[in-house]
Every structure is written in structure tokens, then in C-alpha cells.
Amino acid sequence: MLLQPFRGRLTNGALSISTLHRNLVALGATGLVVAVASIVLRFSRKTSRSRAESRPLHLSRSGSAFYAVNPINVVRDRVVIAMVGLPARGKSYMSKAIIRYLNFIGCPAKNFNAGNKRRNKGLAGTGAAFFGSGNAEAKRAREAMAMETLDDLLAWLQSVECGSACGIFDATNTTVARRQAVMRRCAQEDPPVQLVFFESICDDDAMLQNNYRMKLANEDYVGAEAAKALADFKERVAAYEAVYETIADDEADTCFADDNCAEHGGVGGVQAAATGGRVAAERDADARDQGDGASGADGDGQGGGDGRSEGGRVGETARKSPLPLHYVKTINAGRKLVSKECEGHVLTHALTLLQSIHLVPRRIAIVLAGQSHNDAQGIRGGDTPLSSAGLKYARAACQLALDKLAAAAETPTSTGASASASLPANAPTASPPSTATAPAAAAAAATAAAPVVLTGTLQRYVQMAALLEPRAQLVLNLKPLNELCFGALEGLRCGKLQDSFPLEYAARLADKLNYRYPGVGGESYTDMIIQLRDVVLAIERTRADVIVVCDVAAARVLLGYFQGIPHADIPEIEIEQGVIELARSHSGFSCTHTRVDVGTANSFVKR
Numbered sequence: 001m002l003l004q005p006f007r008g009r010l011t012n013g014a015l016s017i018s019t020l021h022r023n024l025v026a027l028g029a030t031g032l033v034v035a036v037a038s039i040v041l042r043f044s045r046k047t048s049r050s051r052a053e054s055r056p057l058h059l060s061r062s063g064s065a066f067y068a069v070n071p072i073n074v075v076r077d078r079v080v081i082a083m084v085g086l087p088a089r090g091k092s093y094m095s096k097a098i099i100r101y102l103n104f105i106g107c108p109a110k111n112f113n114a115g116n117k118r119r120n121k122g123l124a125g126t127g128a129a130f131f132g133s134g135n136a137e138a139k140r141a142r143e144a145m146a147m148e149t150l151d152d153l154l155a156w157l158q159s160v161e162c163g164s165a166c167g168i169f170d171a172t173n174t175t176v177a178r179r180q181a182v183m184r185r186c187a188q189e190d191p192p193v194q195l196v197f198f199e200s201i202c203d204d205d206a207m208l209q210n211n212y213r214m215k216l217a218n219e220d221y222v223g224a225e226a227a228k229a230l231a232d233f234k235e236r237v238a239a240y241e242a243v244y245e246t247i248a249d250d251e252a253d254t255c256f257a258d259d260n261c262a263e264h265g266g267v268g269g270v271q272a273a274a275t276g277g278r279v280a281a282e283r284d285a286d287a288r289d290q291g292d293g294a295s296g297a298d299g300d301g302q303g304g305g306d307g308r309s310e311g312g313r314v315g316e317t318a319r320k321s322p323l324p325l326h327y328v329k330t331i332n333a334g335r336k337l338v339s340k341e342c343e344g345h346v347l348t349h350a351l352t353l354l355q356s357i358h359l360v361p362r363r364i365a366i367v368l369a370g371q372s373h374n375d376a377q378g379i380r381g382g383d384t385p386l387s388s389a390g391l392k393y394a395r396a397a398c399q400l401a402l403d404k405l406a407a408a409a410e411t412p413t414s415t416g417a418s419a420s421a422s423l424p425a426n427a428p429t430a431s432p433p434s435t436a437t438a439p440a441a442a443a444a445a446a447t448a449a450a451p452v453v454l455t456g457t458l459q460r461y462v463q464m465a466a467l468l469e470p471r472a473q474l475v476l477n478l479k480p481l482n483e484l485c486f487g488a489l490e491g492l493r494c495g496k497l498q499d500s501f502p503l504e505y506a507a508r509l510a511d512k513l514n515y516r517y518p519g520v521g522g523e524s525y526t527d528m529i530i531q532l533r534d535v536v537l538a539i540e541r542t543r544a545d546v547i548v549v550c551d552v553a554a555a556r557v558l559l560g561y562f563q564g565i566p567h568a569d570i571p572e573i574e575i576e577q578g579v580i581e582l583a584r585s586h587s588g589f590s591c592t593h594t595r596v597d598v599g600t601a602n603s604f605v606k607r
Helices: 017-054 091-104 114-123 136-159 176-187 205-215 226-241 249-254 267-289 304-319 345-354 388-409 440-449 459-471 502-510 525-531 533-541 552-562 567-572
Strands: 078-084 109-113 165-170 194-201 327-331 336-340 363-368 452-455 474-477 546-550 578-585 588-595
Touching: 078 091, 078 136, 078 176, 078 345, 091 109, 091 165, 091 194, 091 345, 091 533, 091 552, 091 588, 109 114, 109 136, 114 136, 114 165, 136 165, 136 176, 165 345, 176 194, 176 249, 205 226, 327 345, 336 345, 345 533, 363 388, 363 552, 388 440, 388 459, 388 546, 388 578, 452 459, 452 533, 459 474, 459 546, 525 533, 525 552, 525 567, 533 552, 546 552, 552 567, 552 578, 552 588
Parallel strands: 078 165, 078 194, 109 165, 194 327, 363 546, 452 474, 452 546
Antiparallel strands: 327 336, 363 578, 578 588
8 A cells, every 4th residue: 555656657667756755755754664665575576586487496306216117127027929820810910019019018029030031031932832841951941941030039039138028939830840949949048038829820711811812912922913822822821731730738748958958958957967866875874874784885786876877867857847838829810819827027918918909990090189278378287178279179170080080981881871970069068960860770880980089087188078979989088198297397387497497307308208207296208108008908909990189298109009119219209280090001000190270289299
């Protein structure tokens, strides 16, 4: 109140001398002191704020480290997966899926294909006669190339410095003799590796014919006439069928480690023999103490001399212990799954993936979330609704996603039902158009074609899900799909991290994948990858089309998986506003992006 006469005019410099004199007289001496003190205090606070904003700040890191640690990089688990099965049974498809998923979760994984080894040696285009069981020379060449491929795998597996790793031996491995050779070779590794056979069996004729057609695209049939190429390939399959032996529990009963095996022979056999000799010697000493000459060294020869023979028997038993057999059988692309003694960190993840993947055609649309109110003001994080520009973009992007999925679902063999959908004007409360006049089959087809919507729990996601809900068969709000949490830096204005928190800025710049934002709830990209594993598996399991609404960080992680992008490159993936469409292909997922220029999407593309 004391400063009321001065308000506005002091700051504008428009207070005349006479007016100032009248106001000072009115205030008196006490009022003058209070007024001046108030002005000084306000100036001091303003100056303090200015200095605070310009002074670098430091956050306590006592409760959390700068970087996240992925458990799979700590647990040592080295695994060899040896594929088993006739050609065109989905072995390469399955191995590529496992490689993609393991690399995504941070486990180094690599495929070693025996067919590629053959082609690299100049044997591409080899006819079916090369694969016949009666061709002894070709058989020796095939075996040599297969074991050379396995040696390459084992050398790579042992070169991984720490944590878990998995190599896939992608070959037919259709005979017991070949599999036993693989078992003996892997048993020689030190440190040891775990070997598991993955057998792919397929007796679905329609699936086989489709697989045969896809095989004609490989390097063996470049430039060949389709009919002749198909006939040659089927002849090759018949040659493998003639000697094919499916995996059986008893096939390892006759498989023993070589003497130089690190696990079951070599040093172990010598130690066992020494142990046997020591036991016999102790027994003889006890017998002498008891005065039993018949059992002593000078008796009937069953004393010390028998110690050597007993040691030999113990060592022989150690060497002759059968090697363990671990296997997984998948029938008709995962319709049935059988596993035997498959344990460990890596195999648990691989089996979980095999239970999720399928060959049903479908598409996945990733829609970048619209601009929120905080986003419009350049403020990190928070949970505010869509801005006006964000809502415009959300309508356009959601409509585009629905249109693209509907167009892809329309095939020449459809029942005539159109899966096309359009957003009503009041989408959040609107109902889908009546299908009372449509045939029951068409209504069922339209329902089956409706997508599943996955999104986060923040307000902007809920608003966008409401735009899609009338045309979706299911909407799931999942916390792992929320944007990366900035922890104690939530609310910081964009561009202020380097000036205000230089240590945090430098730490993030050094390792964007593992850098974890400070404070309660602060996350890293590694944290997001771990959290989104279940979401990825849910998308893989879904038979219908899927629409994912998310912000930049989650979109990067999902693209990193579906596109097989190296782990360390995920934080650098460029994300533009619009719709990213993924479609399954033989080698994985193809990707197309359609930009939406209406309104504004999330702008923190450089996070």
C-alpha cells in the first residue's frame, strides 16, 4: 500500500519532481524508510534470481549413479543355439527373430550361416546333386564347411568381453552324427558354453509352399527360371529328407566328450585317475595297519597295483559320461513348442520370444504424440493435455493411421467388407456407424480388422486414444509407454541443461544410452528398453493390427527393436512427426514413414 502511488511510474521513469515531493510528504519519514527498503528488497531478489539462473547447479547423486546397468551385461551366460531342420522350415526366420530380440535387450547375438559359408567359397548355385547322401566328396566338403562355421561362432563368442552373449549356428544339422560332432566340439570350450538345439518342424503344406517360393529369392537361384529353380530346390529337400533324423532324448547316450574336453575329459580324467589311485592306496594302508597281508602290497596283487587299475576305471567313467542334451522343438511356426532342460538367462528370453512370434500378416503403426501445453512452452516433462496445435495434429495423425491400416487390410479375397474408418467430428464421445444393414460376415470381418491401440497413461495419450477408440477393438494404457522421465529435472526449460547443470549435460553426452536423469523416477534409455520388453512381446503376440501412440523416446526404442538398430544407436534415431508403418517381411519388418504437417507434434526430438 505504501508504494501504491509509485506503482508503474517508478519503473517507467515518468514520475515528475513535484509529484514525487507530494508523495514523500504524504508518506512521512517512516513511510519513506519502508518504501526505500521495499524497493531495495525487490531489486535484491530480482538480482539473486538472475544470478541463480546463470550459476551452474549441481545435483546430489548419492541415491543413484549417472549411468544405468543392464543386468544382461553382468550375468555371464554364453550360449550356442544350433538350428535343426530341413530347408525352408523357418530356421533362418526364427534365428533372425532371436538375434533381433537378444540384441535389443542388450545381449550381443550373431548369426553364423553354413549356407553363406558355402556361397562365400564360390559354391553359390550348386545343384541338388551336391546335397545327395551318395556324393561322398560333397558330403565331406559340407561337413568341413559346417564345422568351420561353428569354429567361427565359438571364436566370436569367446571374444565378447563380459556379460551374456549368444551365437546361432544356422545349418540343417539333420543327422545324429552331425549333432554329436557339434556337441563334442562345443564341450571343448573353456570357459564353457551352453549348447541347445532348436529344431523347426513343419508339415503344413500351405506354409511349406509359401516357404519354397521365398527360397527362390536367395543367391543360389539368381537368374534361374522359376519352375526349374523350384524343382531343383525340392530335389535338394528330398536329399535331406532321406537322411533326416529328428532329435530324440536318447541320442546323447552314445555321445561322449573327447579326451581334451574342458568339461568332461582331459584334465578331469587325469584328476579322476589320481583320485582313484589315492583311494586305493589309502585302503591298502588301512589293511596293513590291521595286519591283513592278503590285502597288502605284498599280498595277492590286489593292493597297490589294483589302485592304478581302479584309478583308471574312475577316470574312464569320467571320460565316458554322456554329454548333456538340451533342445527346443517348434512345430508349424510356433503352434506347438517342446523344450528339454533349457535354463539360463539368455535361453529364458529366447523361449519367451518363440512363444510370442507368429506368421499372421498384420501391420504396426507408431504415431508420435501431439504437442502438450508444457511442450508448447518449452518445458520438459509434466502431464498436461494437448495444446490446440497438438489436438489438430492428433486428429490428422490418428486418421492417417486408421486409413493406412484399413487400406492394407483390404485384399482381393475379402468378403467385401471395408475396414475403412473415419473419425467423427466429436470423436471422444462418438459411436461407430451402425452396421445393422451389413451382412453378419461383413460385420465380423470389420471387427476382426479393428486395430489394438497401445499407449501411455498421461493426459495427451488418453486424448489421442479417445480419437481411436471408436474404431479399435481394444485400448490399453500402459505406463512403460510414457515419455522418458527427467526425474529432478522435470520442469526444466529446453536448452537450459548445459548452462544450469553442466555435469549432467556432460554425463549425458558421454553415454546417451545409459545416462539416467537424476532424482526420483529419473530414467535412462536402458531403463526404457528393459521396461518396454513386455510391450514388444505383447505386440509380437497380437494377431491384429496395432497402433502405438507414444512420444519420441518410446518411439525410438520400438523402432530400435523392429528395425534391428544397434543398441547404442537407439538414442540417436531421428523421429519426425507423422505415422511410422511397419509390415512383416521374410527378414523382419519393413518401415515407411508418412509425415503429417497439420498442427504440431511433440517437439523434443533432440532428447
